[in-house]
Amino acid sequence: MVYLLQHALEQSADKYPDKDAFRCMSQRLTYGELERQTNNLARALQNEGLQKGDRVGILLNRCIDTPVALYGVLKAGGVAVPIDPFAPVERIRFVIADCGIGLLISNNQQRRALQKLDLASTQVRAVMGPDVSLSVPNVSWSLVASNGGSPTANTMLEHDLAYIMYTSGTTGTPKGIMHTHHSGLAYARLSGNLYGVNANDVVANHSPLHFDISTFGYFTAPLFGATTIICSDAETKIPNSLAQLIDKEGITIWYSVPLALTQMLQGGMIHELSWSSLRWILYGGEPFPVSQLKILLAKTRNARWSNVYGPAEVNQCTYYHFDASTDLASTIPLGHIWGNTDMLIVDENDNSLGINEQGELLIRSSTMMSGYWNQPARNDKAFLSKENAPFEQRYYRTGDLVTLDSDGLLHFEGRKDRQVKIRGYRIELDEVQSILDLHEALDEVAVFVHREGQDKSLAAAVVTALPHEEVKRTIRLFVASKLPSYCIPEKVIILTNIPRTAAGKVDHRALVKLTEE
Amino acid sequence: MREELIAYLETEILHGEEEVLAEDDLLGSGLVDSMGMMKFIAHIEEEYEITIPPQDLVIENFMTIAAIEEYVKGRSS
Numbered sequence: 001m002v003y004l005l006q007h008a009l010e011q012s013a014d015k016y017p018d019k020d021a022f023r024c025m026s027q028r029l030t031y032g033e034l035e036r037q038t039n040n041l042a043r044a045l046q047n048e049g050l051q052k053g054d055r056v057g058i059l060l061n062r063c064i065d066t067p068v069a070l071y072g073v074l075k076a077g078g079v080a081v082p083i084d085p086f087a088p089v090e091r092i093r094f095v096i097a098d099c100g101i102g103l104l105i106s107n108n109q110q111r112r113a114l115q116k117l118d119l120a121s122t123q124v125r126a127v128m129g130p131d132v133s134l135s136v137p138n139v140s141w142s143l144v145a146s147n148g149g150s151p152t153a154n155t156m157l158e159h160d161l162a163y164i165m166y167t168s169g170t171t172g173t174p175k176g177i178m179h180t181h182h183s184g185l186a187y188a189r190l191s192g193n194l195y196g197v198n199a200n201d202v203v204a205n206h207s208p209l210h211f212d213i214s215t216f217g218y219f220t221a222p223l224f225g226a227t228t229i230i231c232s233d234a235e236t237k238i239p240n241s242l243a244q245l246i247d248k249e250g251i252t253i254w255y256s257v258p259l260a261l262t263q264m265l266q267g268g269m270i271h272e273l274s275w276s277s278l279r280w281i282l283y284g285g286e287p288f289p290v291s292q293l294k295i296l297l298a299k300t301r302n303a304r305w306s307n308v309y310g311p312a313e314v315n316q317c318t319y320y321h322f323d324a325s326t327d328l329a330s331t332i333p334l335g336h337i338w339g340n341t342d343m344l345i346v347d348e349n350d351n352s353l354g355i356n357e358q359g360e361l362l363i364r365s366s367t368m369m370s371g372y373w374n375q376p377a378r379n380d381k382a383f384l385s386k387e388n389a390p391f392e393q394r395y396y397r398t399g400d401l402v403t404l405d406s407d408g409l410l411h412f413e414g415r416k417d418r419q420v421k422i423r424g425y426r427i428e429l430d431e432v433q434s435i436l437d438l439h440e441a442l443d444e445v446a447v448f449v450h451r452e453g454q455d456k457s458l459a460a461a462v463v464t465a466l467p468h469e470e471v472k473r474t475i476r477l478f479v480a481s482k483l484p485s486y487c488i489p490e491k492v493i494i495l496t497n498i499p500r501t502a503a504g505k506v507d508h509r510a511l512v513k514l515t516e517e
Numbered sequence: 518m519r520e521e522l523i524a525y526l527e528t529e530i531l532h533g534e535e536e537v538l539a540e541d542d543l544l545g546s547g548l549v550d551s552m553g554m555m556k557f558i559a560h561i562e563e564e565y566e567i568t569i570p571p572q573d574l575v576i577e578n579f580m581t582i583a584a585i586e587e588y589v590k591g592r593s594s
Contacts, residue, residue, distance in 0.1 A: 061547065086547035109545070234544035234576045237551045241576045263551065268571035423552075476532060485550065 003158045004181045006074045008188065008223035009035065016199060016225050023249065024230035027064040031225070034067060040148025041072025041105075041128065044139055047147065048103055048126050052077040052154050053161065057101040057124070058209060059083045059092070059110055062233045065129065065141075066209050069105040070163075070218060074181075077154035078103075080163040081176070082210035085113045087484050091174065095166050096122045099176055099373050105129050107141070158182040164373055165212055167312055167426060170417070172434040172482070176373030177212075177312050186366035187315040188219040190339050194319060195253060195280050195306070199225035202249055202277070206231045206242075206256035212312035213284060216255050226253075236260065239267035247273050255282040255308070257424025262292045270299055284308035284316075286421035287412065289454045290330055297324045309334040309412070312426075313382070313396050315367040317341050318410055334402065334410040341365035344395055345404060350384060358413050361402045362395035369396070420449055422456050425486040432458065432479065432487050439478050441466050444498045446506045450491045450515050460489035461498055461511050468494055491515060518565075519586050525560055526582070539582040554579070561585065567592045 002008055009031070012021070017032030029037070045056065056078040058069045073080040083095055085106075092113075095101070100123055106114055107129045114127065120135035131140035139147075162184050164176040197203070197220055205217025205228050217228040229249045235242045243264040246254065254261075261283060264270055281296075281303050288307070297305065301324045310316035320335025322328065337343050344362040345353045353359040362384055371379040384395045401413040418429040429447045436445040443463045450459035464471060472492045479488045499510035523537050530553045531537070543549050549557065558579070562569055567589065578588040 061545065112546075232545065233547065234542075234580065237544045237549065237554045238574060238576050238579060239551075240571055240574045244575070267574060269574070272572070473532065477534070480534075 002185065002223070004074070004156055005162050005184050005188075005219060006038070006071055008185070008219070009038065009071050012222055012225040019199070019225065020227045021222060022064060022067045022228050022230060024062065024064040025232050025234075029064060029067065031222075034071065036148075037068045037145070038071040038075050039150050040145050041068055042075035042151035043149045044128060044144040044147055045072065045076040045078060045103060046151055048128070048139070050076050050078050050103060052156065053079060054103070055079045055081050055099045055101050055164065057081050057083050057096060057104040059085050059104055059106040059113065060209065061085055061109060062208055062230055062236070063107070063109070064230065065105075065107050066230065067218060067222075067228075069129075070209065073105070074162060075151050077151075077156055079161045082163070082165065082208075082214075084208065084210045084484060085110050088481050089113075089116050090482050091484070092117060093122060094173055095176070096124060098173075099164055102126075103128065108132060156181070158185070159370075161370070165210060165312055168428045168431050168483075168487070170428045170430040170434070172431055172438075175375055175378065178370045178373050179315075180370055183315065183367050183369060184215065184219055185223075186340065187215055188223045190367060191216055191220045191316060192224045194338060195282070197221065197224040197226055197253065201226035201252045203228045203253045204231060204246070204249070204251045204255065205229065206236060206254075206260050212315060213255060213257070215315060216282070239263040240269040243267055243270050243273055243275075246275050246278065250277040252277055253280045253282065254278060255284070257285040258283050258288040259423045261296060262289065265292055265296055275300060276302060278303040280304055280306060282306045282308050284310070285424040285426075288332060290328060290332065291454075293332070294328070300324070307332045307335060309410075310363075310367075311396075311398050311400070313369045314341075314363050314365050314398070317343070317363045317365055317367070320409070331411070333405075334412050336408065336410070341367070342393075342395075343410075344384075345402060346384075355406055356403050358401055358403050360416050361398045361400050361410070363398060364393050364395045368394075420456075422449070422458060422486065425484075427458065427487055429458075432460075432483065432489070435479055435482050435487075436460060436462075436475065439474070441474065446498050446508070446511055447489065448508050448511050450512070457490040458487065459491035459493070459511075459515055461493045461495050461514070463495055463497060518589065519582060521564070522561075522582050522585060525564075526557060529560070530557055537582065539586070541581060543582070544576060544580055561589060565589050565593065 013031040013035035020028050021031045021034045022029045056073040060066050102125050104124050105128045111132050127138045158181045162181045166174040166176050169175040203217050203221040207213035221228040304323045307320040309318045318334045320333050342364045345359040347359050386393045399416045403411050433447040446461045450457050476488050499507040501507045
């Protein structure tokens with residue numbers, strides 16, 4: 001019976017031992033080999049003292065070690081915490097401390113990042129994977145393989161935690177979204193059924209492991225015995241190589257943020273490629289510019305497209321399918337609520353709204369997180385509890401403003417707060433703001449979004465006595481030391497005072513106008 | 518050419534915060550992101566007066582400074 005995420009892998013390893021489960025560049029792992037390697041890692045983690053429920057960090061780039069690390073942790077009874085190896089040292093150290101990571105999985109390629117972390121001063125007591133010397137003991141992959149065996153049985157159940165994904169918070173520190181085996185598997189089942197995923201599918205995974213889009217390639221595909229192609233970091237940076245990968249690997253299901261698809265289009269090579277293997281193209285994270293979408297639709301006449309919507313807190317909750325024959329409006333709807341999910345659209349007092357009335361979308365779903373790690377106050381605010389005797393139902397407040405039209409389609413109308421999506425990255429303007437507020441040489445700061453045509457970028461207006469030529473660099477270095485690189489304001493304007501409304505609030509409209517001049 | 522490429526990358530894209538060696542993996546290491554790579558390619562086209570056709574814009578030609586140098590020299594000769 002499949003009630004834990006690793007059962008999906010075990011089942012597919014039983015059915016398709018010689019079939020490729022994952023490929024990345026020239027490397028491959030069959031289901032049988034993945035089963036053996038994850039057993040070895042799980043045993044090695046237990047030998048290092050892992051107890052059920054212990055958090056294990058996965059500090060890896062896009063590579064073939066990621067599925068081994070993820071399922072190895074789950075089989076050992078641990079909770080996987082994927083960490084961006086390219087994030088600032090301070091942020092990685094925050095995550096390690098926040099959820100108490102004692103064991104870390106990495107590899108030799110991350111040597112630089114591991115050394116910068118100064119692990120001896122953290123709670124990490126051992127690193128699995130690298131064979132370079134660090135300030136804490138390490139167990140190399142070859143040692144993991146030779147000391148392995150099967151993990152000892154554990155008593156995990158479906159509502160035990162499986163993984164924590166960190167995302168930006170508004171206060172300057174990230175928050176950990178907790179998912180259980182139940183919510184992870186519910187997502188894998190629902191998404192697999194929605195897109196008819198089967199053992200003949202070849203799924204492209206573009207997202208790094210620490211973003212929720214990766215759950216399709218890492219959880220859904222193995223549940224149905226499909227093969228996942230992990231797009232390497234190199235391929236994600238050279239759009240033409242990425243475009244070629246579709247033909248080379250015979251990708252049948254593509255899933256990424258819109259930017260990856262528009263970059264392939266702009267790379268100028270797709271007319272030379274067939275892309276005939278594609279049967280589904282899924283995108284999520286932000287709206288797709290329709291003008292570019294139409295060119296891509298003409299290229300992919302045999303494929304269906306799906307707009308995937310859902311904050312990482314609920315995995316996915318809506319879908320909108322279309323293809324080359326669909327008469328598209330100027331924006332693509334969020335579409336329909338999917339299975340085992342209810343929604344409410346409410347006003348500021350949590351009263352339900354009617355057709356075409358704009359309000360916040362609230363979601364109750366089997367794919368929903370259990371809460372944020374170690375954040376009781378935040379969890380109280382994140383959910384609305386509704387009594388539905390004899391049960392209490394929890395709805396997650398998405399913060400997204402939507403309308404429901406008379407055809408039953410949901411439409412995205414904006415954000416309730418100052419969270420934005422830029423190039424698919426989820427950015428809290430208030431988080432960037434709170435970091436810059438800490439800088440002593442910046443007297444006043446206002447962070448906002450600068451638009452140029454269809455392109456959006458992060459901008460900051462500052463009041464400062466610093467020499468003008470130093471301001472941009474100062475801001476960049478300061479933000480880069482605390483937040484991921486996509487949070488660095490690309491545009492900086494220096495003002496003598498920040499425009500404010502009569503009520504004294506920052507006048508964002510005036511700021512946007514200033515940058516347009 | 519190698520020195521010019523490294524100097525441009527270090528100052529204009531990495532903002533003088535990282536040192537780059539000719540054999541460093543620019544793409545897999547996280548040193549350069551996709552927007553940075555696009556900027557670098559635009560610079561190479563301008564500086565060395567070549568147009569890089571789409572079929573040449575692939576990993577093999579841009580993985581390292583050494584690979585870029587070899588590619589650009591091959592194009593100029």
